[in-house]
Amino acid sequence: MYVGEDVMDWTGVLARRMGRMKASEIRELLKLLDQPDILSFAGGIPDATLFPTxxxxxxxxxxxxxxxxxxxxxxxxxxxxxxxxxxxxxxxxxxxxxxxxxxxxxxxxxxxxxxxxxxxxxxxxxxxxxxxxxxxxxxxxxxxxxxxxxxxxxxxxxxxxxxxxxxxxxxxxxxxxxxxxxxxxxxxxxxxxxxxxxxxxxxxxxxxxxxxxxxxxxxxxxxxxxxxxxxxxxxxxxxxxxxxxxxxxxxxxxxxxxxxxxxxxxxxxxxxxxxxxxxxxxxxxxxxxxxxxxxxxFDTHVAKLRQVYSARRDAMLDALDRHMPEGVTWTRPEGGMFVWVTLPERMDAAEVLAQSLSSERVAFVPGGAFHADGSGRNTLRLSFSCASEAQIAEGMERLGRLLRVQ
Incomplete structure (x- = not known):
């Protein structure tokens, strides 16, 4: 393979708009789903077992x-x-x-x-x-x-x-x-x-x-x-x-x-x-x-999804109530797939994620990616759509254990 001084420098011809294009943290985190020991609450995706195949x-x-x-x-x-x-x-x-x-x-x-x-x-x-x-x-x-x-x-x-x-x-x-x-x-x-x-x-x-x-x-x-x-x-x-x-x-x-x-x-x-x-x-x-x-x-399938996802939402809210330490707060959604967690201001969710993946094997999405100015470093998103109620209970217990020692 030839490598010389005349190798194309693509940075010199890229449009200015490319400077604002970044890899999606969520798309990168989805790769973790291939690791069987990871309890992932990262991807905001529907449960594939519920597709009307x-x-x-x-x-x-x-x-x-x-x-x-x-x-x-x-x-x-x-x-x-x-x-x-x-x-x-x-x-x-x-x-x-x-x-x-x-x-x-x-x-x-x-x-x-x-x-x-x-x-x-x-x-x-x-x-x-x-x-x-x-x-x-x-x-x-x-x-x-x-x-x-x-x-x-x-x-x-x-x-x-x-x-x-x-x-x-x-x-x-x-x-x-x-x-x-x-x-x-x-x-x-x-x-x-x-x-x-x-x-x-x-x-x-x-x-x-x-x-x-x-x-x-x-x-x-x-x-x-x-x-x-x-x-x-x-x-x-x-x-x-x-x-x-x-x-x-x-x-x-x-x-x-x-x-x-x-x-x-x-x-x-x-x-x-x-x-x-x-x-x-x-x-x-x-x-x-x-x-x-x-x-x-459409209508009957949506009704089925509501029944399954609502039980998982309830399981996550119950597990958060039981396992999160003082100073951690979260939303209580009436629908959808997500719970938003706010940590004490001293914490950085991206740093917590690195520790969580290493020690507790639990994945989530740090909240800074959802802020146009990169703020919200002490926030994170949890998705309950693809985890069983047992996995949710286990995952929140692990995450709570990690947060208590931060």
Whole structure:
């Protein structure tokens, strides 16, 4: 192999945006799942033993009888699936039609497209502190400035815009997961949602609602989505500033990468242009199969997931109550897959993780990765979706034992 002075130096030709692209701590931690002695509460992924495998096996076979399943297709997505999604959104209080839906390769692709659609370098994106790591990863390529999204933050809209303009751009969008958020598991109440929408109207910005976990409610009263609230206020989907990102990943099967966006038709039309330029269309076979499975068992399967995951959530909260030392606090989610833990300020969760992997063989995600400014070093995320109740009890006992000697 030749190695000389004329070897290509790739750093000299990379785009500036690559300086903000970092490896996902979660994706790296998922590699630990291959180590059988690790008790992992790191990956925010669904339990593979609960996938509707038999239904997908039938659906794939039936889909392959359709010649269109292996052919190029329209960028908007498979028509019957878009119609199912539109009906689903109607059931959530959002009157809309297939023209308001585009199928994406998971909601992660939707976030990537929406960042490109809305953000120019130095524009301001309002995000939670903490917020979903994947959203930061998607938006980082657009080189935005981040500012805290807090409906109770008493900052006048003109002050927020002045700060954004001083940074060289405008406030363009707010991003949040209002139901059982990743990473905190927290839910924004109805008054907070109304206040946030009022702020968005005053700023005249788009709101990206990440609904990945909305179906996974285990207790408490359901709260209308931001999009449903906005549509009711402004009179229809075409006047709404809320862009809803949905996904089949958490409730059916993530490996097929099928998600969607529901929004006003001018937004969908521009997202279609982005998809045409990126990957032409999501895999047609996967869309046809997902349409068949969703029509067959979506509601009954979601009910099954709620029963299993709620028991695991309860097991984790009970184990935390029993084993965590004084000074450690955590959220008590009504749904989703996550519990957010706050350690005493003197502790660094990344350092605790290194010790935990070495001595206790327990994995979790340090919280700093979920903060746009790298703060939150004394926080961590636990996922209960893929562990048995016995594993949860054992894992929390081990983690509590480690934290007591910090």
């Amino acid at each position: 038999a239904a997908y096996e039938r659906a794939m076979g039936e889909a392959l009888q359709n010649p269109a399943a292996l052919q190029y297709s329209v960028s908007e997505g498979y028509g019957p699936l878009r119609a199912w999604v539109a009906d689903h959104m109607i059931s959530l209080g959002v009157p809309c039609g297939p023209e308001n839906i585009i199928i994406t390769s998971g909601s992660q692709q939707a976030l990537d497209y929406l960042g490109k659609l809305l953000l120019t370098p130095r524009d301001t994106a309002l995000v939670g502190w903490p917020t979903y790591l994947g959203a930061l990863g998607a938006f980082n390529a657009c080189e935005p400035r981040y500012a805290p999204l807090d409906p109770w933050r008493n900052v006048a809209p003109n002050e927020m815009q002045a700060e954004a303009e001083a940074a060289g751009g405008k406030v363009k969008m707010a991003y949040l997961s209002p139901d059982f958020a990743n990473p905190t598991g927290e839910t924004l109440d109805a008054s907070g949602r109304a206040r946030l929408l009022d702020q968005a109207r005053a700023l005249d910005i788009a709101v990206i609602e990440d609904g990945a976990y909305q179906a996974l409610r285990y207790n408490g009263e359901a709260i209308p989505s931001l999009q449903a609230m906005d549509v009711a206020e402004v009179g229809g989907i075409e006047a709404s500033r809320v862009i809803y990102c949905g996904s089949f990943s958490k409730v059916l099967a993530p490996g097929l990468r099928v998600g969607w966006v529901c929004a006003a038709s001018p937004v969908i039309e521009r997202l279609v242009l982005l998809k045409q330029a990126a990957d032409l269309h999501s895999p047609t076979l996967n869309q046809i199969a997902t349409d068949r499975v969703a029509r067959e068992l």
